[in-house]
Amino acid sequence: MTTDTAVRPPPSGASGSDFARLSRRIVDAGLLRRRPGYYAVRLTVVAALYVGGWAAVALIGDSWWTLAVAGFLAVVFGQVALLAHDAAHRQVFRRRRGSEASGRIAGVGVGMSYGWWQDKHTRHHANPNHEELDPDLNPDLLVWSQDQARAAKGVARVIGRWQAFLFFPLLTLEGFNLHVSSVKALADRSLKHRMLDGVLLFAHFTLYLAVVFWLLPPGMAIAFLAVNQGLFGVYLGSLFAPNHKGMPILTGGDRPDFLRRQVLTSRNVRGGWLTDIALGGLNHQIEHHLFPSMPSPNLRKARTIVRRYCEDLGLAYTETGLITSYRLALASLHQAGAPLRHAPAKEDS
Secondary structure (H helix, E strand, C coil), rough: CCCCCCCCCHHHHHHHHHHHHHHHHHHHCCCCCCCCHHHHHHHHHHHHHHHHHHHHHHHHCCCHHHHHHHHHHHHHHHHHHHHHHHHHCCCCCCCHHHHHHHHHHHHHHHCCCCCHHHHHHHHHCCCCCCCCCCCCHCCCCCCCHHHHHHHHHHHHHHHHHHHHHHHHHHHCCCHHHHHHHHHCCCCCCCCCCCHEEEHHHHHHHHHHHHHHHHHHHHHHHHHHHHHHHHHHHHHEEEEEEEHHHHCECCCCCCCCCCHHHHHHCCCEECCCCHHHHHCCCCCCHHHHHHHHCHHHHHHHHHHHHHHHHHHHCCCCCCCHHHHHHHHHHHHHHHHHHHHHHCCCCHHHC
């Protein structure tokens, strides 16, 4: 398995390539420099919200108002996951040891195997939106292309027909899926530090369930878990859905150069500082894929440089509003499932 969370881009001086020239502009602008002050504040705020949320659960106790705190903590969990993402990309610390330590601490806060997610995300960055190579396009529950729809079996074949309408309801299960996938990955002997991941996962689940069932009556505790994990899943899915879904899907030997592979398969989301906070900088997906180790607060500044450079090259640079990005993603899902809606009845038997 790979060890770096994001694929390493070509060297900035590689034979004067298009990416090399862009990279020099980014370096000259100082946008790859670390932002320790920013991350110190962000880590402190998110940690305080995390602790404060659990303190509120203890103070409110046996009251249905606790479910409002469950929703609040779902958003905080999403912010913790975003910090794990930045740490794994070495946006926070330059050295691997600090990045892995902080990433694992953040990962255990939400019940995620850092090693499993790191390997999966590395492969996604190397081949975004490639039907055979991007693990985010595996047709395990949803189908992402009409070819996948035609080959679909079991649950994917049933859900795929109306997956665009089921997408957001299904996201309520994404938090649980994150936990299940993390546990299943522990059986993979090639996973580095899987024993450590296993111990951390066991500690998270034990402490999380013990606190919830200790502070709340059984029925309310189950409701708390459903709200917390369901909204956490919706938030996670909403973070990543706008980025690549509905963008061109590569297949087979489609291997454009690094710059085009990253730009043409990614979509930016327009917005201000609130969008940056809510999406953790992933709204600048094109810049993030081109420079995965760039600290997230620098992505907005890089956008101006990257967009102008793509315009000079005549390279399509896709940027939409948030609602439009969801509409495009859902339209793509609906189109991908078309063969299942039009399949003869005998094929479904």
